[in-house]
Amino acid sequence: MFLRLGVALSLTGVGVQRSTAPNLPLTLLGLGLAGLLAACATPHYETVTRLELPTDAAGRACAAQCAERLSDCQADCGRNYAACVAALEPRVEESYAEALQRYAQALDRYAADLRHLQFDLWFNWRHRLRWYDPWWHAPWYDPWWLPGPPPRRPTRQEIEAELRQRSCVEDCGCLLQNEACILACGGRRVSEQRCVRNCPPLRP
Secondary structure, three states: OHHHHHHHHHHHHHHHHHHHOOOHHHHHHHHHHHHHHHHHHOOEEEEEEEEEOOOOHHHHHHHHHHHHHHHHHHHHHHHHHHHHHHHOHHHHHHHHHHHHHHHHHHHHHHHHHHHHHHHHHHHHHHHHHHOOOOOOOOOOOOOOOOOOOOOOOOOHHHHHHHHHHHHOOOOOOHHHHHHHHHHHOOOEEEEEEEEEEOOOOOOO
16 A cells, blocks of 8 residues: 555656656747847948058059059950950850750760660569569569759850850959059058948947
């Protein structure tokens, strides 16, 4: 009798302990949501670098010359890039024709793989119907290989963009030269933190 009463009390204590214990998954979920909300509300900053022009008269005149050199550099770079793109036109047609030829060959290989798979499935299916084992999991054949996705037809725009990237220079470094010129004239580089997301309200 005392043994049964002790077991009953112990079971009752376990039940009480389980009912008062915190729900761990819900607690972790609440902590995760709180952390996510805190991360979303945290302001995000990035470092922005800008150039400050010199303030004296000589420095301003020097910086004006830098601006002229920047304009000339960008104009020359644009003309050279346009000439390079125009000179690429025969190579674009030739490369596009070669890409179409490679595509046709890949398409033929893919069609041959499909025919081979179709024959393989047909042959093994007939073989299993003739020699069907009732203990086998299925009366059909599961191929151990499958052809991948079909080849994608290339476009002329893709070929032209690839040739432009490999052969023509679009960025001639004009901005870097202008920055060095302004610094040499007495300007300075200033780095500052700017809020880009979840920014706090501006103080009046």
